Amino acid sequence: MKVAWAGSREAFQVSDRMAKLVANDPVFEKFSKPMLGRKELFKNTLRKAAYAWKLINDLRLTEEEAKWLRHYIDEPNYTDLHWEMFVPAIEGQGTKEQKKKWLPLAQTMQIIGTYAQTELGHGSNVQGLETTATFDRQTDEFVMHSPTLTSSKWWPGGMAKVATHAIVYARLIIDGLFHGVHGFIVQLRSLEDHSPLPGLTLGDIGMKFGHGTYNTMDNGVLRFDHVRIPRNQMLMRVSQVTKEGKYAQSDVPRQLLYGTMVSVRQTIVADASKALSRAVCIATRYSVVRRQFGSRNGGPETQVIDYKTQQSRLFPLLASAYAFRFVGEWLKSLYIDVKQRLEANDFSTLPETHACTAGLKALTTAATADGIEECRKLCGGHGYLISSGLPELFAFYVPACSYEGENVVMMLQVARFLVKTVSNLGYKQPVGTAAYLGRVTPLLQNNCAVQTAEDWLNPDAILEAFEARAARMVIGCGERLAMFENPEEGFAELSIDLVEASLAHCQLITVSVFIQKLNHEIPGNGVKRSLEVLCYVYALFLLHKHQGDFLATGYLTPKQASLANEQLRTLYSKVRPNAIAFVDSFNHMDHYLCSVLGRYDGNVYPKLYEAAWKDPLNDSDIVDGIQQYVQPILKQKLHYAKL
């Protein structure tokens, strides 16, 4: 199962080696992080990042190994933006000459970059950005300027204190004419003494949610006061500006300017299963250790994992972790394919890839963020302790619902793709993830054939149910949209239904990828059978949760919906004996989990007790402030005492 989770034996070995490397090196200790103040926390992260870079070079780690190393170090920092956004932006949007100049510098970290798109006043609406890049023909330069307070760049990770360069997104202006938003490579700091270059105001935007996690990152604010950069620092694969000030667009579609976001959204989907599996591992192990009620004749109480209600909250999350792992793997291969096509100037699959990355990013991050919080509740009161590992994980993870495309905004992008697909149905056969929309007639006419709970243990029945629900919701929206004279008005009016239809479409993708995975790639019958159980749990849990959709679209009868729920309860009993094996298969080491409740050896209570004593408040019996503020209260008889 460890191999099935990792994707291959080789992938398992690489990640396992890196996990051990990090866990066994004292530099990467992290248990004391929540006790550090911001400055210490940040410096500590800089130290770890520098040491990691040294290890990557000294040990000559491959790109894959380096990624795992950074993952297990488990502290967001400036290198995330450098590797995940700055470098890909140059790769995707730079010309050959630009790549030749900038990539070697970035790949050896002689320069450190960030991605400066969002502003104080605009994040989702990229076309609304206000920063200007005005071409000056006399000097062959662009003048970068922040004309308003709301045009201040706001959020870019690593920008406040570390990055030497940024890809800055700004409105291109030539001779007073606006030519849309483009990316520019801008140097921010001196490579000699790291001071901000003249004309730039740079700072940190302040502490964020949680304590020890995202505050390791220096998210920054940046303002330009007429800062000049050479013309050849505009990323010119999509559009070019000549030294005469002529603006030209190549055959490459404008959407490629958004290409870096497609790349990172794919990474975010691939990472969702890491965060969810981490929370599920902690909650499952603890649910086996924790006992409440049910003791008879002085015997042990019941393990909380044996309560059906605990299972009904935990096991769907376990199944979701596996589903997200497989859909992440699938999306990665889709993305690798589109990347190769884009390099060869084939843009045909970009719209579908954009819809998949946007929608699955929204689906997986929302379910993971909610899932981590559910795992905290599944651990009862102890889940609220930092030493459970869950509060920090939650604080780290929730912004994923907002960054790289706010989730609702992303679902609306999926909706645009689906509406377009439906309106083209007469003359363009949908392919890939939208192919089912080409079979609307049977999907709209046929109803579910399930008659017994057992009938739900059938991938075809499940797939058809999810296809019919999505098709009916999408087509329904399309029909209602057609009644509006102004399509944009209609889209806005129906946006709530459109977001729901998009979710149904994305859930269909996750369910069908899970089923495909079982059909083709699982080594070992035992592993395959166990994963089948999880696949059914995932699908039937979604069906139960959204049964309103399945019933309202008329595909299911209430009886069939309740048979699905009956089968789901039976499936929980099949998951129970393997629950620990399922979470051990994630291969998460204690160092990575950083959780007293999720320890591999199950030795929870002594370690919980021991962890409490490490709190700085327990350094002495009488702490600072007691004599000054508590003793006087005890010694005086004031108003309320007299009453």
Ligand SMILES: CCCCCCCCCCCCCCCCCCC/C=C/C(=O)SCCNC(=O)CCNC(=O)[C@H](O)C(C)(C)COP(=O)(O)OP(=O)(O)OC[C@H]1O[C@@H](n2cnc3c(N)ncnc32)[C@H](O)[C@@H]1OP(=O)(O)O
């Ligand atoms: C416990 C601690 C654990 C710590 C663990 C640490 C582990 C470390 C490991 C390292 C791994 C880390 C990896 C992840 C890194 C993440 C870092 C996060 C940092 C965050 C960065 C950011 O947030 S950057 C800013 C992101 N901003 C956005 O996403 C903005 C969202 N807005 C948009 O994308 C767009 O503006 C829009 C799409 C919403 C609207 O655009 P616009 O108004 O121009 O367009 P239209 O809707 O009219 O669309 C036009 C046309 O284009 C199509 N289209 C839109 N986008 C794309 C695209 N991206 N690609 C292709 N096509 C696109 C759209 O569909 C339209 O097409 P039509 O055919 O015309 O309909």
Ligand SMILES: Cc1cc2nc3c(=O)[nH]c(=O)nc-3n(C[C@H](O)[C@H](O)[C@H](O)COP(=O)(O)OP(=O)(O)OC[C@H]3O[C@@H](n4cnc5c(N)ncnc54)[C@H](O)[C@@H]3O)c2cc1C
């Ligand atoms: C931790 C973190 C790190 C980040 N790192 C970076 C970075 O490195 N570089 C960078 O450039 N940016 C970064 N960002 C910014 C991030 O990309 C934006 O915050 C994100 O894209 C969301 O945009 P917004 O803040 O403008 O949200 P808004 O769009 O203002 O969202 C507010 C609300 O409005 C709703 N809404 C907005 N538009 C619509 C619409 N059309 N229809 C319906 N509802 C709508 C949203 O659903 C949401 O509920 C980071 C953000 C965070 C939290």
